[in-house]
Amino acid sequence: MILPILNSEITFLQFLPFDLPEPLISIIFLLIGASIIAVVASVLALVGVYLERKISAHMQDRLGPMEVGPHGIAQTFADAIKLLIKEDIVPQDADKLLHFIAPVMVFAATLAAFAVLPFSKTLVVSDLNIGLLYIIAISSFVVIGAILAGWASNNKWSLLGGMRSAAQIVSFEIPASLAVLSVIMIVGSMNLGDIVEYQKGGFFNWIIFKYFPFNFIAFIIYFIASLAEVNRAPFDLPEAESELIAGFHTEYSGMKWAMFFLAEYANMFLVGVVASTLFLGGWSSPFGDFLNSGPFPVFWIFIKSFSLIFVQIWIRWTLPRVRVDQLMYVSWKVLTPFAFVAILGVGIWMVL
Amino acid sequence: MNITLFDTIFYLLAFLTLGSAAIMVFSKNVIYSAVGLLFTFFGVAGIYVLLAADFVAVVQVLVYVGGILILLLFGVMLSNKITNIEITTETLHFLPASLVVIGIFVVLYRVFITTDWNPVGSYNFDPTTHEIGTLLMTDYLIPFEIASILLLGALIGAAYIARKD
Amino acid sequence: MLSNFGSILFFLIFGAVFVCVNILLSRLLQTRNPYPVKLSVYECGELPEGNSWIQFNIRFYVIALIFLIFEVEIVFLFPWAVVFKDLGMFAFVEMLIFVGILLVGLAYVWAKGDLEWDKPEQVPSPELYRTDNVNSAVKITESVAS
Amino acid sequence: MLAVGLNHYLILSAILFCLGLFSVVTKKNAVTVLMGVELILNAANINFIAFAKYVDNDLDGQMIALFVIVTAAAAAAVALAIVLNIYQRLKSINLDEADSLAG
Numbered sequence: 001m002i003l004p005i006l007n008s009e010i011t012f013l014q015f016l017p018f019d020l021p022e023p024l025i026s027i028i029f030l031l032i033g034a035s036i037i038a039v040v041a042s043v044l045a046l047v048g049v050y051l052e053r054k055i056s057a058h059m060q061d062r063l064g065p066m067e068v069g070p071h072g073i074a075q076t077f078a079d080a081i082k083l084l085i086k087e088d089i090v091p092q093d094a095d096k097l098l099h100f101i102a103p104v105m106v107f108a109a110t111l112a113a114f115a116v117l118p119f120s121k122t123l124v125v126s127d128l129n130i131g132l133l134y135i136i137a138i139s140s141f142v143v144i145g146a147i148l149a150g151w152a153s154n155n156k157w158s159l160l161g162g163m164r165s166a167a168q169i170v171s172f173e174i175p176a177s178l179a180v181l182s183v184i185m186i187v188g189s190m191n192l193g194d195i196v197e198y199q200k201g202g203f204f205n206w207i208i209f210k211y212f213p214f215n216f217i218a219f220i221i222y223f224i225a226s227l228a229e230v231n232r233a234p235f236d237l238p239e240a241e242s243e244l245i246a247g248f249h250t251e252y253s254g255m256k257w258a259m260f261f262l263a264e265y266a267n268m269f270l271v272g273v274v275a276s277t278l279f280l281g282g283w284s285s286p287f288g289d290f291l292n293s294g295p296f297p298v299f300w301i302f303i304k305s306f307s308l309i310f311v312q313i314w315i316r317w318t319l320p321r322v323r324v325d326q327l328m329y330v331s332w333k334v335l336t337p338f339a340f341v342a343i344l345g346v347g348i349w350m351v352l
Numbered sequence: 353m354n355i356t357l358f359d360t361i362f363y364l365l366a367f368l369t370l371g372s373a374a375i376m377v378f379s380k381n382v383i384y385s386a387v388g389l390l391f392t393f394f395g396v397a398g399i400y401v402l403l404a405a406d407f408v409a410v411v412q413v414l415v416y417v418g419g420i421l422i423l424l425l426f427g428v429m430l431s432n433k434i435t436n437i438e439i440t441t442e443t444l445h446f447l448p449a450s451l452v453v454i455g456i457f458v459v460l461y462r463v464f465i466t467t468d469w470n471p472v473g474s475y476n477f478d479p480t481t482h483e484i485g486t487l488l489m490t491d492y493l494i495p496f497e498i499a500s501i502l503l504l505g506a507l508i509g510a511a512y513i514a515r516k517d
Numbered sequence: 518m519l520s521n522f523g524s525i526l527f528f529l530i531f532g533a534v535f536v537c538v539n540i541l542l543s544r545l546l547q548t549r550n551p552y553p554v555k556l557s558v559y560e561c562g563e564l565p566e567g568n569s570w571i572q573f574n575i576r577f578y579v580i581a582l583i584f585l586i587f588e589v590e591i592v593f594l595f596p597w598a599v600v601f602k603d604l605g606m607f608a609f610v611e612m613l614i615f616v617g618i619l620l621v622g623l624a625y626v627w628a629k630g631d632l633e634w635d636k637p638e639q640v641p642s643p644e645l646y647r648t649d650n651v652n653s654a655v656k657i658t659e660s661v662a663s
Numbered sequence: 664m665l666a667v668g669l670n671h672y673l674i675l676s677a678i679l680f681c682l683g684l685f686s687v688v689t690k691k692n693a694v695t696v697l698m699g700v701e702l703i704l705n706a707a708n709i710n711f712i713a714f715a716k717y718v719d720n721d722l723d724g725q726m727i728a729l730f731v732i733v734t735a736a737a738a739a740a741v742a743l744a745i746v747l748n749i750y751q752r753l754k755s756i757n758l759d760e761a762d763s764l765a766g
Binding site: 456 | 725743
């Protein structure tokens with residue numbers, strides 16, 4: 001099950017003049033797979049940053065980055081190089097060790113969540129039977145990372161930002177997990193591959209249209225909650241620059257900051273892929289078997305998740321930021337009860 | 353003497369678990385203790401996976417790391433008015449405690465080593481979630497419903513105690 | 518199943534190493550010129566005042582507490598949702614009881630106001646500050662203080 | 664000795680248990696004591712699951728472990744609420760000083 005698409009190429013290694021032990025072969029393939037995913041995640045984050053700048057600029061009737069490369073395409077790469085050679089400033093009174101561990105933890109957890117995402121029928125690193133629950137579980141490392149980053153910086157704003165970030169993410173984790181439950185009820189599996197298989201055969205098979213309107217409600221709830229979980233506007237309170245400067249990464253600079261930033265955009269893509277896998281058919285084509293082979297599954301999953309990312313960006317540059325009490329109100333008094341209603345509706349519909 | 357990959361991973365995870373548990377116990381800084389505890393929980397989750405308990409392992413990460421540890425961190429932050437970055441804790445009765453604990457360990461070790469547990473030879477690594485769900489709805493129905501009452505009691509009680517000032 | 522988890526472990530290690538390598542690389546490439554002002558914590562350009570270990574609002578704890586209880590509940594809902602298709606009505610009724618009991622808890626914290634975040638105190642409207650309206654101004658001050 | 668079997672898990676959990684017990688006995692800070700309790704519960708869970716796999720070869724041990732996790736969560740929530748309440752009253756969470764109920 002280790003990257004099945006690469007498994008067929010094991011034969012190449014067998015032509016080597018010496019025999020490699022079995023575990024070493026798996027490790028080599030995993031290394032290749034992990035590198036690919038890491039590079040893809042990084043590139044996706046860079047693309048996300050570029051899209052964010054361009055889309056926001058065009059929405060506000062300006063051009064955005066134009067200087068580096070045609071239409072500023074290379075701008076984010078230039079930024080990456082700039083970040084690489086920037087000085088890494090650690091405040092004198094900070095806890096140096098935890099200041100270092102926090103970005104490592106956040107990025108590693110985000111990357112590990114990518115391992116179970118199916119990009120096509122075979123293009124999945126770890127076809128985990130409890131993939132969905134695993135994604136929810138592994139993202140709790142991000143919360144701990146935020147608290148630790150805030151605490152280690154020894155800065156009032158960082159600490160408060162970290163605490164707020166944690167409170168916000170955990171509050172929205174409840175409606176998000178409840179919303180995915182209805183999908184699991186319908187499919188009867190937590191394996192993301194199975195969930196996509198169930199939705200194959202055209203867009204009318206997508207779960208979002210099943211048991212209308214309950215799954216539609218679930219999708220909306222999941223989308224709103226995921227906005228909050230990745231700290232996107234209108235729920236970007238942890239880094240509300242007018243109140244908290246930059247939230248938990250106020251005292252971060254250079255590469256460590258870049259890692260937080262990368263993880264944030266990778267997370268954005270992650271929730272996009274998860275939402276489209278759960279509700280919008282994942283890698284399956286919206287036209288049944290038409291255009292559903294070869295490279296097309298990858299194409300479809302990217303199209304779907306980038307549409308969701310576009311909506312995220314659109315929302316960010318359209319809506320004002322909410323207040324903390326409104327945030328808690330939305331999470332606990334609106335989304336959670338409605339998520340229960342969605343589960344109840346799907347449940348009743350299914351047993352009747 | 354043939355060490356498989358499985359064994360290697362077991363020793364790695366055991367080292368991670370015990371090492372971070374030691375950091376948790378012997379660190380003076382409470383936040384470091386919490387970080388040690390984080391890696392202990394994670395290591396224990398890995399051990400569960402090696403024991404073919406995939407669902408329990410993920411639940412371990414979800415509840416312990418994602419829930420209890422956050423609660424503990426909040427508790428640390430809320431219950432200290434500190435003048436220094438160090439949130440310290442003192443230890444007392446170091447010597448008698450170590451003696452007692454080592455004594456208990458020796459007893460446990462003797463029991464574990466000398467008892468013939470009669471282990472079964474074959475075991476499988478099948479996914480467990482479906483079966484756990486079925487058991488929860490049949491054999492373990494009463495504990496399951498009682499757990500909800502326990503959680504209700506904990507929620508109401510803890511909210512009441514925390515609110516009162 | 519084991520190899521699936523193995524790949525995940527590998528990804529975690531790879532991610533950690535990836536970040537470390539990046540930070541190390543940037544260490545090598547950057548110019549370092551630390552001086553005390555640069556290394557002080559950021560506080561809007563002012564000199565940092567006091568230490569950062571402020572007392573937090575107890576709300577943070579109450580939210581985390583409610584979250585933990587519901588998280589544990591959801592842990593039980595996941596295996597239920599997986600077998601729901603097979604067991605049908607029976608499982609559904611059992612789950613209704615389970616969720617119903619916990620919804621009592623949600624209703625409790627909702628009614629007791631634990632889900633409210635502390636709002637900033639309402640700013641008294643200007644006319645309350647007029648001198649001919651001292652009584653109500655005093656009343657407002659008292660209510661703010663209490 | 665090196666190939667992993669039931670005894671390895673049992674010894675691992677015994678060490679974990681002892682570390683947790685040590686923390687519970689020696690620490691002054693209430694939150695660290697609570698962390699020690701969590702370690703002990705984890706050690707117990709390892710035993711449950713190890714026996715379930717090696718001796719019974721069924722899922723009963725895992726079910727018990729699940730319920731232990733639930734109980735641990737409930738206990739942590741209530742215990743921390745008590746700690747915070749004590750802190751608000753006494754401005755300290757050292758367990759030695761929280762003895763006003765003692766006769």
